[in-house]
Amino acid sequence: MKTMTSRRSLKLTLGAVAGAAVLVGTMTTSASAGPPYFPTCYTTSGTTHWYCSNLPGAEVEWAGRPAGYLLSDFNFFLCRYEGDPTGGGGPHPNRWIYTEADMDLSNGGWGFVKDSDIYSETNPLPKC
Incomplete structure (x- = not known):
């Protein structure tokens, strides 16, 4: 029973890490877009x-x-x-x-x- 609990815990942890990575990747992509570039002031x-x-x-x-x-x-x-x-x-x-x-x-x-x-x-x- 302890093995099942450990595997389940591991799956939940890995899922949370993967979800956080996707969220951070999305935030980085959005933030790097920034305001439009203007060739002339x-x-x-x-x-x-x-x-x-x-x-x-x-x-x-x-x-x-x-x-x-x-x-x-x-x-x-x-x-x-x-x-x-x-x-x-x-x-x-x-x-x-x-x-x-x-x-x-x-x-x-x-x-x-x-x-x-x-x-x-x-x-x-x-x-x-």
């Missing part, structure tokens, strides 16, 4: 916010120090600045994009993101 009338696709986890810098991080892959930005080399390469190696971090470390989270961390084309943004 865009704005809506009556606002100064420009919306762009970006690298999740991108560092927002102020005066050469981390001001925070962008947590999602789609954020608002205000303007672009041509300045010091970003070290990130890409089509605009000296361009920085001004925004507010999702996770604030200093300066209220306000600062600049390397243009190479923005997937969308940033030419439409106004100059800072």
Whole structure:
């Protein structure tokens, strides 16, 4: 009788593990889809916010120090600045994009993101 109980327990455990794996796989697939990718930053009338696709986890810098991080892959930005080399390469190696971090470390989270961390084309943004 003890063997039957052990087998039944094992079947229930394996079934629960398989079910959890399917659920996690489904959640991962859905989460990775994310918001749509926009090839060019865009704005809506009556606002100064420009919306762009970006690298999740991108560092927002102020005066050469981390001001925070962008947590999602789609954020608002205000303007672009041509300045010091970003070290990130890409089509605009000296361009920085001004925004507010999702996770604030200093300066209220306000600062600049390397243009190479923005997937969308940033030419439409106004100059800072």
